[in-house]
Amino acid sequence: MFSDATAETRSVALRAVRAAAALCQTVQADIDDTVATKDDRSPVTVADFGSQALICRALQQAFPDTPVIAEEDSAMLQTEEQAHILEQVVARVQAHEPAATAESICRWIDHGNADRYHDRFWTLDPIDGTKGFVRGDQYAIALALVEDGVPTVAALGCPNLPDNLDDPTSHGQVFVAVRDEGAMQFPLSDPDADGTPIHTRDTAQAEEARFCDSFVSAHSAHDKAKEVGDMLGISAPPIRMDSQAKYAIVARGDADIYFRLPRPGSDYTEKIWDHAAGRLVVEAAGGRVSDMHGEPLDFTHAPLLSENTGVVATSGAIHDNVIQALADYER
Numbered sequence: 001m002f003s004d005a006t007a008e009t010r011s012v013a014l015r016a017v018r019a020a021a022a023l024c025q026t027v028q029a030d031i032d033d034t035v036a037t038k039d040d041r042s043p044v045t046v047a048d049f050g051s052q053a054l055i056c057r058a059l060q061q062a063f064p065d066t067p068v069i070a071e072e073d074s075a076m077l078q079t080e081e082q083a084h085i086l087e088q089v090v091a092r093v094q095a096h097e098p099a100a101t102a103e104s105i106c107r108w109i110d111h112g113n114a115d116r117y118h119d120r121f122w123t124l125d126p127i128d129g130t131k132g133f134v135r136g137d138q139y140a141i142a143l144a145l146v147e148d149g150v151p152t153v154a155a156l157g158c159p160n161l162p163d164n165l166d167d168p169t170s171h172g173q174v175f176v177a178v179r180d181e182g183a184m185q186f187p188l189s190d191p192d193a194d195g196t197p198i199h200t201r202d203t204a205q206a207e208e209a210r211f212c213d214s215f216v217s218a219h220s221a222h223d224k225a226k227e228v229g230d231m232l233g234i235s236a237p238p239i240r241m242d243s244q245a246k247y248a249i250v251a252r253g254d255a256d257i258y259f260r261l262p263r264p265g266s267d268y269t270e271k272i273w274d275h276a277a278g279r280l281v282v283e284a285a286g287g288r289v290s291d292m293h294g295e296p297l298d299f300t301h302a303p304l305l306s307e308n309t310g311v312v313a314t315s316g317a318i319h320d321n322v323i324q325a326l327a328d329y330e331r
């Protein structure tokens with residue numbers, strides 16, 4: 001399905017995300033005492049730092065000249081107060097990179113601290129949905145290459161996502177997408193398994209749609225999504241889920257719409273690493289992604305999506321209807 005042009009990029013991204021997913025799974029199995037609180041009061045864990053260290057290390061080795069814009073930095077790890085977190089990060093990373101030291105790990109993490117737009121850069125959320133991760137629910141490891149402002153290659157790891165939403169017993173996929181070429185899912189449990197192509201649902205009538213939104217009500221206006229869903233005639237209950245796993249379930253046809261609608265009075269600006277990989281996975285699988293006004297997501301103001309308000313992803317054919325319903329709702 002994928003052309004040879006992106007073979008090395010895809011394979012480095014896929015291997016790095018698989019290693020980070022394995023690290024996250026071992027931390028999640030034993031989550032106590034691995035969580036700290038950042039200056040903005042949001043949680044960060046040993047796994048966020050460990051995941052960013054492993055992925056940035058792999059990117060730096062393979063593509064030394066391509067900047068990385070990632071969520072975390074090592075500053076708080078280097079404080080005395082968080083020495084116990086750093087110690088655990090070192091132990092977790094050494095399981096994958098035996099020669100790693102506290103110093104090299106902090107350097108790898110900070111390789112992800114390019115802070116402005118470039119014509120070609122990687123963007124990484126080492127754990128997207130940290131609150132879900134800490135709760136034992138959904139989270140994602142989201143990596144995308146952005147070229148000329150558009151995501152072109154993505155690897156989105158979803159270690160807790162069931163293969164089938166109605167049967168939570170088997171789970172864990174990584175989604176790989178290439179712009180204009182398609183999207184595939186690979187089981188995390190078997191590095192040798194072939195990928196399976198994924199496609200959005202061919203839903204033509206909005207009333208047949210299922211929509212998903214954030215689990216955390218502070219991240220997205222649940223009531224607005226519900227009311228717009230009612231206007232579209234949607235009767236199925238919303239799927240509430242943490243992280244970019246929401247993009248993945250739209251991409252593979254478990255849901256038709258992902259609503260991320262700002263809460264009234266919120267001054268939160270979305271970050272590029274929360275949307276670059278997910279957007280590409282949905283678009284390459286046949287869907288559409290825009291902001292809530294139908295405008296394309298603009299990654300040229302990295303690290304912020306400062307030109308956009310809200311995000312809407314759909315299976316494709318119903319996108320214009322959904323955007324129209326949002327405009328009618330706002331009126």
Ligand SMILES: Nc1ncnc2c1ncn2[C@@H]1O[C@H](COP(=O)(O)O)[C@@H](O)[C@H]1OP(=O)(O)O
Pocket residue numbers: 042043071127128129130131132214215216218219220241242243244268274
């Ligand atoms: N007030 C907010 N509004 C919208 N998104 C937020 C807000 N605060 C944090 N986020 C981000 O939302 C993402 C997860 O949202 P969800 O799981 O609901 O889709 C995370 O990346 C999280 O950032 P962070 O990574 O700093 O925690």
Ligand SMILES: [Mg+2]
Pocket residue numbers: 048071125126127128129130
């Ligand atoms: Mg994160």
Ligand SMILES: [Mg+2]
Pocket residue numbers: 125127128129273274
């Ligand atoms: Mg995030």
Ligand SMILES: [Mg+2]
Pocket residue numbers: 042043044071130
């Ligand atoms: Mg965070």
